[in-house]
Amino acid sequence: MPNIGPLELIVVLVIVLVIFGPKRLPSLGKQLGGGMREFKDSLTGKDDDEATDATGRPALTKSQADEPPAAATAAPVEQHAAPAAPAAPAAPADAAPEQRG
Numbered sequence: 529m530p531n532i533g534p535l536e537l538i539v540v541l542v543i544v545l546v547i548f549g550p551k552r553l554p555s556l557g558k559q560l561g562g563g564m565r566e567f568k569d570s571l572t573g574k575d576d577d578e579a580t581d582a583t584g585r586p587a588l589t590k591s592q593a594d595e596p597p598a599a600a601t602a603a604p605v606e607q608h609a610a611p612a613a614p615a616a617p618a619a620p621a622d623a624a625p626e627q628r629g
Contacts, residue, residue: 548556 545553
């Protein structure tokens with residue numbers, strides 16, 4: 529099997545760009561990198577499933593999971609009813625009075 533040179537790599541990259549388009553390439557690269565990292569970690573025996581949740585964010589510890597959310601512990605905010613109708617705007621000070629005639 530012959531070696532892959534720079535010309536072949538350029539041709540493959542151009543084909544990928546034409547197929548997927550410039551808008552999808554960053555997300556495609558991110559997904560490919562995540563898959564490669566997961567594959568490598570499974571081969572080396574690293575298991576980070578406990579450290580992160582399904583979205584990749586740090587998972588809650590036991591003490592954090594037992595605490596109620598901050599919004600639930602905050603004091604309730606009083607809500608006032610809105611006025612039924614807005615007040616009529618005031619006439620400008622330099623407006624001429626109505627002329628009756």
